[in-house]
Amino acid sequence: MKIPTSLKHKPVIVSENYEQVDGRFAGKTDAKGLSLGLAQWNDRGKVDISAKVWRYTGEKWSRQSEELPFHRVFDLAILITRSMSHFREAYRYENLYDPANPVIDRVGMQGDAMTVSVCTDNDRINEDMKLFSQALRDDDELLGERLRVLSSILKDMGY
Numbered sequence: 001m002k003i004p005t006s007l008k009h010k011p012v013i014v015s016e017n018y019e020q021v022d023g024r025f026a027g028k029t030d031a032k033g034l035s036l037g038l039a040q041w042n043d044r045g046k047v048d049i050s051a052k053v054w055r056y057t058g059e060k061w062s063r064q065s066e067e068l069p070f071h072r073v074f075d076l077a078i079l080i081t082r083s084m085s086h087f088r089e090a091y092r093y094e095n096l097y098d099p100a101n102p103v104i105d106r107v108g109m110q111g112d113a114m115t116v117s118v119c120t121d122n123d124r125i126n127e128d129m130k131l132f133s134q135a136l137r138d139d140d141e142l143l144g145e146r147l148r149v150l151s152s153i154l155k156d157m158g159y
Helices: 070-092 125-138 141-157
Strands: 010-015 031-038 049-055 066-069 103-107 112-117
Touching: 049 070, 066 070, 070 103, 070 112, 070 125, 070 141, 125 141
Parallel strands: none
Antiparallel strands: 010 031, 031 049, 049 066, 103 112
């Protein structure tokens, strides 16, 4: 499906067949495309780039389409991969985390650190940790494929 170019986000690089590869939603998703382009929030003389997930309801482009600055996309990738790493060893804890130390990691960046921790404010955290862990196991092959592709590209780029 063609991504619109007449809206505020201006696509530069696109994946217009994303609905065919959208994980376990492939073939039955409203996420029709991904794009990298000029952000919709740009002011005159200032250019930010962003990533966007384009959703289509069958009749129109959805307001639920998401646009994120690149650094947030990478921050989400860091949060996801650090969480996945935690769950590989989480079996050691009764509720898959240490209640006395819910901080999983502090990832240094920009002179500070992004804290990755279990959300102990969630009143159903023990149950939700088990559900999250099960979902990671169920999607292991799907996620692993994407991690291998990302790892290979990063290695090719010298990272």
